[in-house]
Amino acid sequence: MSEQCSWCGAPVDEDGGFRATEPEGDRRAAFCRLEHVVPWIINGAHWEPGRIVELGDDGVALGVCAQCGGDLGDTRVLLVRHRGAHRIADAFCRLDHLLEWAKRGGRWRTGV
Ligand SMILES: [Zn+2]
Numbered sequence: 032m033s034e035q036c037s038w039c040g041a042p043v044d045e046d047g048g049f050r051a052t053e054p055e056g057d058r059r060a061a062f063c064r065l066e067h068v069v070p071w072i073i074n075g076a077h078w079e080p081g082r083i084v085e086l087g088d089d090g091v092a093l094g095v096c097a098q099c100g101g102d103l104g105d106t107r108v109l110l111v112r113h114r115g116a117h118r119i120a121d122a123f124c125r126l127d128h129l130l131e132w133a134k135r136g137g138r139w140r141t142g143v
């Protein structure tokens with residue numbers, strides 16, 4: 032079963048796209064591509080109830096925020112890229128930092 036992008040409604044295959052979750056809130060979202068994270072957050076971040084089960088934990092093991100390097104607290108947000116069988120996770124101390132990170136192109140940004 033495929034999910035739908037939380038922003039544009041396009042189908043998101045199991046082996047592609049992005050999943051976001053806020054573990055403390057038991058909330059999740061799916062995205063067909065990273066660019067759709069940005070308008071979704073700006074327009075109020077409409078989460079759906081649920082968790083990302085395949086991650087196996089609540090993301091604390093990821094350590095620090097991928098944007099600012101700060102500690103992860105109760106407001107942490109995880110973003111998981113699905114690429115075939117791979118799951119590539121990043122964590123953020125809060126939703127604002129996921130927004131900043133996604134605006135800059137995530138891990139694949141240029142100029143760093
Ligand atoms: Zn989309």
Ligand SMILES: [Zn+2]
Nearest residue numbers: 096099124128
């Ligand atoms: Zn941060």
